[in-house]
Structures are given as structure tokens and as C-alpha cells.
Amino acid sequence: MLCSLLLSAMLGTVAAPAAKAQQFPIxxxxxxxxxxxxxxxxxxxxxxxxxxxxxxALGVPVTVENRVGATGNVAAEAVSRAPADGHTVALVTVSLTATNPLLLRMSFDPMRDLAPVMRTFDAPNAFTVSTQARPQYTNCQAVISALRAAPGRLNYASSGIGASTHLAAAQFLQATGLEAQHVPYRGGPPAMIALYQGEVEFFFYQSGTVVEDMRAGRVRILGITSAERHPQLPDVPTVAEACNLPGFVSTTWHGLMVPSATPPAAIARLNQEFLKINADPEMQARLLNLGLTPLNSNPAEMLAATQRDIQHWGEVIRRAGLQRE
Known part of the structure; x- marks a missing residue:
């Protein structure tokens, strides 16, 4: 019953009659x-x-707007309150629906107030260390040995409490039975600076963001948190391989959402056009070069993935003892 209600809400099937009849795009x-x-x-x-x-494809201008804050909540809430006509779209991470409600006090309900369009790409995290500040960390086992020798005394970075960068590290520590001090920063760039400067030992950050730093020699990626090696990073092992943690997976998918009352026809058109965008060979090559994996998805698949991740990350959060702020 609950799943059917969530599906109905997220697919926007309870749309106002006027919205259903509205043209898209306007x-x-x-x-x-x-x-x-x-x-x-x-x-x-x-x-x-x-x-x-x-x-x-749509024949109208398309702009990109960054509204940073609260692990994606600021942007998603703005979209949830926008006109439900398909012209305002949020790109969200799995954190919005799977972890933010467990960790943050939210003034809106993403499962009620937003409807899924599709998952757009999968972004595995990269187990990242500094080549200059920590040259001794040539592989995962070196980090594990250092953590084991100083239980609870070494630091790791995240882009914020409850962010995917935090939870990936928490999952790693739970899987290895190790302890370390969490140091949250206000976003990924300050955390990367802390990594460069040796303030922290490691940082699980999206591979698409750190791959250029790796190629420039500033950081070393010890492992990718996906189930398989990425085709554009064939020499980088998975964390499961590098750290001897069979089955370890911790990825951050991104997906499109719109206000919940958006007409199904507008959702279907957006899904159709983004599927074409993801299938474009040039787009695929650009994404793969960044360490990202384009996805073929639809609203129902995105909802099912969300429900799986709510269970998975809920368990990681429970074991980490994290409380809602």
C-alpha cells in the first residue's frame, strides 16, 4: 500500500486538471x-x-542554476514550490530522498512534493589520498595499516555531515572495523584543499570531480566504489578489490525531479529527451572521460532505486550512530 502511494505521488498522477491540459514546452x-x-x-x-x-530539442531556452545548501535541499525545495509545468527541473543526488530525511530537519517532503523523471548518471566515489602530503599511501592496505596503528586518532574529510562523501567513508570504516575522526567541510572543494594540505588522511569524493586531479598527479585514487572498474579508469581497482572487501559498493547516482503535480506528458517528454541526450555518443564519451556512467532510466526505475537506497543508507546511518540535526 505504501509503495503504491509513493509511486502515485512521485509520478505526479494526482495532477490538477488544468496542469494535465497544459502544453509542454510552453x-x-x-x-x-x-x-x-x-x-x-x-x-x-x-x-x-x-x-x-x-x-x-525543445525549442526553448534552457539555463542552469546552482542553488547550494543543505546537501541539495535548498535547490530541491525551490523546485518543489515552482509551477508544475515541466519548466523547472531539479538534478538531485540520492542523498535527497535516501539520507537527508534521516539526517536533516526538512521543511518539505521530497517523496511527496517531487516526482521522478529519471536517473541520469551514476557517480562512484573515489577513495582519494594526497600524493604530496601522504606519499606513503600507495594502496588501500597502507591506509588500513595506518588507521589500525592509530585507532580513532586519524582524520578523514567529507563535504558535510550526511553527504555521500561522509557516508561512503562511514561504510568503509564499518566494513573494515576501523575508526577515524570525521572532519566535515563546507563542500567538496574545501575538503579537497584539506586533503592536499595533509589535514586529513583520505577523502571519498565523486570520481568525476577528482579524476582531473588524479591525471595531474595531485591525488592518488586508491579505489573506485562501484561494483566494477570504470572503463575510462581501467588501472584503478574497485574498493572491493583494493581493500579486500568483497561486495563493497557505494555510488552516488544523480536524477531529475520535478514538482509532484507536473503533468505526466511533460515528465514523459523530459524523460524522452534526456534519454536521447544520454545516448548521444559525444555526451557518453564526455561523461565516461569524467568517470561517470550515463544511465537509461524512467520514473518507476528511479523510484525503485530510491527505495533500495533508503534501506541501504538507513542501515549505514544507524550503525554510524548519526542523528538528525
Whole structure:
């Protein structure tokens, strides 16, 4: 019963009659793609690659807007309160629906107030260390040995309490039975600076964001948190391989959501156009080069993935003893 109610709400089947009859796209009205994280991060890069393609397909202007704050909540809430006409779209991470409700006091309900369009790409996290500040960390086992020798005394970074970068590290520590001090920063870039400067031992960050740093020699990626090696990073093992943790997976997918009363026809059109964008060979090559994996998805698949991740991350949060702020 609960699943059917969630599906109905998220698919926007209880739309107002006027909204159902509304044309999409509305000629001359721009589409705004809103993202809750800074410029240069994986989702921002994706949207800026997708925007001109979507504009050409829909025949209306498409802009990208960054509204940073509260692990994506600020952007998602703004979209939830926007007109339900398909012209305001949020790119969210799995954190919005699977972890934020467990960790943050929210003034809206993403499962009620937003409807899924599709998952757009999967972004595995990268187990990252500094090549200059920690040259001794040549592999995962070296980090494990250091943590074991100083239980609870070494630091690791995250982009914020409850962010995917925090929970991936928490999952790693739970899987290895080790302890370390969590140091949350206000976003990924400050955490990366702390990593460069040796303030922390390691940082689980989205591979699409750190791959250029790896290629420039500033960081070493000890492992990727996906189930398989990424085709553009064939020499980088998975964390499961590198750390001898069979079955270890911790990825951060991104997906599109719209206000819950958005007409199903508008949702279907957005899904159709983004599927085409993801299938474009140039787009696929750009994403894969960034360590990202484009996804073929639909609203029902995104909902099912969300429900799986609510269970998975809920258990990680419980074991980590994290409380709602």
C-alpha cells in the first residue's frame, strides 16, 4: 500500500486538471535546470553539457542554476514550490530522498512534493589520498595499516555531515572495523584543499570531480566504489578489490525531479529527451572521460532505486550512530 502511494505521488498522477491540459514546452518560456551543488562538480558539468542539447530539442531556452545548501535541499525545495509545468527541473543526488530525511530537519517532503523523471548518471566515489602530503599511501592496505596503528586518532574529510562523501567513508570504516575522526567541510572543494594540505588522511569524493586531479598527479585514487572498474579508469581497482572487501559498493547516482503535480506528458517528454541526450555518443564519451556512467532510466526505475537506497543508507546511518540535526 505504501509503495503504491509513493509511486502515485512521485509520478505526479494526482495532477490538477488544468496542469494535465497544459502544453509542454510552453513556447518562449525557458526551462531552468537547478542543481544544489557548486559549479564544477559532476552534476553541474552534466547539466551544462545537457542544456544546449535540451534547448535544441525543445525549442526553448534552457539555463542552469546552482542553488547550494543543505546537501541539495535548498535547490530541491525551490523546485518543489515552482509551477508544475515541466519548466523547472531539479538534478538531485540520492542523498535527497535516501539520507537527508534521516539526517536533516526538512521543511518539505521530497517523496511527496517531487516526482521522478529519471536517473541520469551514476557517480562512484573515489577513495582519494594526497600524493604530496601522504606519499606513503600507495594502496588501500597502507591506509588500513595506518588507521589500525592509530585507532580513532586519524582524520578523514567529507563535504558535510550526511553527504555521500561522509557516508561512503562511514561504510568503509564499518566494513573494515576501523575508526577515524570525521572532519566535515563546507563542500567538496574545501575538503579537497584539506586533503592536499595533509589535514586529513583520505577523502571519498565523486570520481568525476577528482579524476582531473588524479591525471595531474595531485591525488592518488586508491579505489573506485562501484561494483566494477570504470572503463575510462581501467588501472584503478574497485574498493572491493583494493581493500579486500568483497561486495563493497557505494555510488552516488544523480536524477531529475520535478514538482509532484507536473503533468505526466511533460515528465514523459523530459524523460524522452534526456534519454536521447544520454545516448548521444559525444555526451557518453564526455561523461565516461569524467568517470561517470550515463544511465537509461524512467520514473518507476528511479523510484525503485530510491527505495533500495533508503534501506541501504538507513542501515549505514544507524550503525554510524548519526542523528538528525
Amino acid at each position: 513556447p518562449g518560456r525557458p526551462v531552468t535546470l537547478i542543481y544544489g551543488f557548486p559549479a564544477g562538480t559532476s552534476g553541474d558539468v552534466y547539466l551544462r553539457l545537457a542544456a544546449p542539447r535540451l534547448s535544441a
